[in-house]
Amino acid sequence: MIEININKLLHGSNGEMNLDVNLKINKGEFIALSGFSGSGKTTLLRILAGLEEAKGTLKIDNELWLDDKFSLAPQKRDIGFVFQDYALFPNFSVIDNLLYVKKDIDLANKLLEMTEMTELKNRYPNTLSGGQKQRISLCRALMNKPKLLLMDEPLSALDPEMRTKLQNEILTLHKEFNTTTIMVSHDPSEMYRLASRVVVLNLGKIINDGFPKDILLKTKGSQKFSFEGELLDIVKIDVIHVAIVSIGQQLVEVVVGNEEAANLKIGQSVSVSTKAFTPMMQTL
Numbered sequence: 091m092i093e094i095n096i097n098k099l100l101h102g103s104n105g106e107m108n109l110d111v112n113l114k115i116n117k118g119e120f121i122a123l124s125g126f127s128g129s130g131k132t133t134l135l136r137i138l139a140g141l142e143e144a145k146g147t148l149k150i151d152n153e154l155w156l157d158d159k160f161s162l163a164p165q166k167r168d169i170g171f172v173f174q175d176y177a178l179f180p181n182f183s184v185i186d187n188l189l190y191v192k193k194d195i196d197l198a199n200k201l202l203e204m205t206e207m208t209e210l211k212n213r214y215p216n217t218l219s220g221g222q223k224q225r226i227s228l229c230r231a232l233m234n235k236p237k238l239l240l241m242d243e244p245l246s247a248l249d250p251e252m253r254t255k256l257q258n259e260i261l262t263l264h265k266e267f268n269t270t271t272i273m274v275s276h277d278p279s280e281m282y283r284l285a286s287r288v289v290v291l292n293l294g295k296i297i298n299d300g301f302p303k304d305i306l307l308k309t310k311g312s313q314k315f316s317f318e319g320e321l322l323d324i325v326k327i328d329v330i331h332v333a334i335v336s337i338g339q340q341l342v343e344v345v346v347g348n349e350e351a352a353n354l355k356i357g358q359s360v361s362v363s364t365k366a367f368t369p370m371m372q373t374l
């Protein structure tokens with residue numbers, strides 16, 4: 091069990107803000123930490139890793155990491171950290187990046203095999219693709235079998251296909267090692283696929299905490315499905331208005347009434363939902 095009770099005054103873009111987090115995490119949980127930019131996600135991970143000071147207490151399996159008189163040094167905290175920018179040692183080969191953490195060649199080989207990196211084990215990081223580098227960071231973070239794995243948007247620099255591949259590998263590794271994990275993510279499909287629990291931060295406070303399907307599925311009441319997007323334009327065609335909404339990679343047209351059109355503002359976030367028909371899905 092991980093017990094987090096911390097607070098820290100942050101200087102946010104709109105003035106001061108108190109990062110105030112109380113959270114209990116059970117062993118083996120996979121938490122997706124989400125929330126708007128600047129809500130305090132990275133700072134929370136850095137506090138857990140001991141890279142940043144904070145007030146309060148941190149306890150991991152009854153071992154104290156932080157209280158008002160004491161802060162356990164980062165290197166003594168049983169943590170694996172995966173950053174967005176890989177943070178590998180450029181002068182070490184792949185295998186040496188892993189063995190630097192712990193001289194356990196069997197574990198290193200097992201991790202490389204699980205992530206299909208065995209053939210590249212003598213290569214240097216600058217000869218690897220982004221996806222390969224991130225696999226090595228992940229393997230390295232697991233070398234000391236940490237009590238807590240922290241990942242800060244680990245897949246956000248990768249293209250969609252590579253993201254899906256690495257998500258599957260993260261899942262496989264999680265099933266094998268059952269490492270308690272907190273991963274910062276902005277991607278609903280990633281959170282849905284990987285996490286057992288989603289925690290949403292806003293302005294330093296937890297505003298939502300629950301099962302992925304309860305937090306991420308946005309349809310309410312009789313709505314059949316609902317998408318969030320940005321209103322790009324409103325075009326008057328004869329007697330009707332058509333709103334152009336950007337949803338993910340697609341533009342969608344929605345007919346809106348005159349009064350509704352007058353109240354909408356370009357650039358606004360909107361949700362587009364339907365009630366009446368059954369959507370069709372086809373493989374691409």
Ligand SMILES: Nc1ncnc2c1ncn2[C@@H]1O[C@H](COP(=O)(O)OP(=O)(O)OP(=O)(O)O)[C@@H](O)[C@H]1O
Nearest residue numbers: 099100101102103126127128129130131132133134
């Ligand atoms: N050590 C610090 N002292 C005071 N303020 C800080 C400190 N570190 C970060 N901040 C501020 O706290 C706010 C939250 O930053 P943080 O990086 O944790 O947000 P985030 O949720 O991870 O954002 P993003 O999704 O953009 O990465 C920012 O406005 C930042 O400038």
